[in-house]
Amino acid sequence: MLELKNLSVAYKEKQVLIDLSLTAEQGEIIGLVAPNGTGKTTLFNVISNAIKPTSGSVTVDNQYTYQKEKQELAIYRKLATFPDQSELFEGLSGVDHLRLYADMWKGSREHLPAITAALKMDHYVKKKVHTYSLGMRQRLCFAMMAAADTSIMLLDEVMNGLDIENVSIISKQLLDFKRQNKLVFVASHLLKNLDLYADRVLYLRDGHFIHEQTYDEKQIDYLKVEMDQKQYSQLSASHPLPENHLYLANHLLCVPLEQMNAKQQTEWIELLLNYKGKDLSIGPLGTLEYYEKFYG
Numbered sequence: 049m050l051e052l053k054n055l056s057v058a059y060k061e062k063q064v065l066i067d068l069s070l071t072a073e074q075g076e077i078i079g080l081v082a083p084n085g086t087g088k089t090t091l092f093n094v095i096s097n098a099i100k101p102t103s104g105s106v107t108v109d110n111q112y113t114y115q116k117e118k119q120e121l122a123i124y125r126k127l128a129t130f131p132d133q134s135e136l137f138e139g140l141s142g143v144d145h146l147r148l149y150a151d152m153w154k155g156s157r158e159h160l161p162a163i164t165a166a167l168k169m170d171h172y173v174k175k176k177v178h179t180y181s182l183g184m185r186q187r188l189c190f191a192m193m194a195a196a197d198t199s200i201m202l203l204d205e206v207m208n209g210l211d212i213e214n215v216s217i218i219s220k221q222l223l224d225f226k227r228q229n230k231l232v233f234v235a236s237h238l239l240k241n242l243d244l245y246a247d248r249v250l251y252l253r254d255g256h257f258i259h260e261q262t263y264d265e266k267q268i269d270y271l272k273v274e275m276d277q278k279q280y281s282q283l284s285a286s287h288p289l290p291e292n293h294l295y296l297a298n299h300l301l302c303v304p305l306e307q308m309n310a311k312q313q314t315e316w317i318e319l320l321l322n323y324k325g326k327d328l329s330i331g332p333l334g335t336l337e338y339y340e341k342f343y344g
């Protein structure tokens with residue numbers, strides 16, 4: 049369990065995080081989303097104590113903070129951060145790296161064969177890292193987190209450089225982490241992928257969490273249809289759109305269904321089906337759509 053209380057971070061006069069608060073429970077996967085340079089890595093660095101906040105606190109399991117040395121160590125035992133590829137040792141093998149992480153955190157190596165099998169690394173994991181491609185290195189970084197097996201994980205850009213098959217393998221592993229009751233943070237630019245495993249997604253802008261997207265029954269369904277600006281103008285002129293509709297990034301019209309009765313819903317579905325045919329879908333907004341709403 050992790051609690052952030054009123055965290056602020058500034059680099060000289062540049063205020064990057066402002067008064068952020070958050071409570072996150074074990075068994076949650078939390079996506080963190082924002083354009084480059086917004087503060088995702090800074091937030092992870094504060095959570096892992098790599099940088100000190102200007103103000104505010106990080107508390108783990110309701111009791112440990114970074115204020116006292118003993119408690120600091122207790123947090124380090126529970127929390128691991130996704131390694132950067134530049135931190136890999138070129139002259140060591142993948143297995144060497146996995147043992148290192150297993151020894152540092154878990155204190156046993158029995159789980160390593162299952163990890164390399166699940167991540168389809170067996171054919172290369174005994175070779176030295178300098179022979180690895182970008183994607184092989186990234187899988188190794190992920191496997192190191194699984195080797196550490198900590199209860200809290202901070203994964204920054206975990207899907208970088210991976211092909212579709214490996215994105216899918218790692219997405220499944222993330223769901224396994226969730227089943228194991230870990231608390232996992234994933235900062236990612238692979239937006240649609242977050243919809244597959246995240247319990248909530250936080251959107252960071254100007255130092256604040258500007259939106260928290262949850263994946264539960266409270267989500268509002270929208271009629272979603274691709275259309276260019278000209279089509280959108282024509283449609284708006286001929287049929288007054290509900291006030292709370294969205295037209296995202298000049299390509300996607302989203303009409304909320306929640307305040308309509310069944311007859312009105314059917315009318316809108318028929319109208320948009322006639323208008324655009326198969327491009328119509330119905331469902332809540334996903335991470336990509338919220339991203340376009342907030343940053344588009």
Ligand SMILES: Nc1ncnc2c1ncn2[C@@H]1O[C@H](COP(=O)(O)OP(=O)(O)OP(=O)(O)O)[C@@H](O)[C@H]1O
Pocket residue numbers: 059064082083084085086087088089090091
């Ligand atoms: N050590 C530092 N000194 C000064 N400014 C910094 C430092 N580290 C980060 N910044 C600035 O803080 C802001 C947030 O950076 P951060 O790396 O946290 O963003 P990010 O959201 O992780 O970006 P990306 O998606 O590119 O990884 C940026 O404007 C960056 O230039």
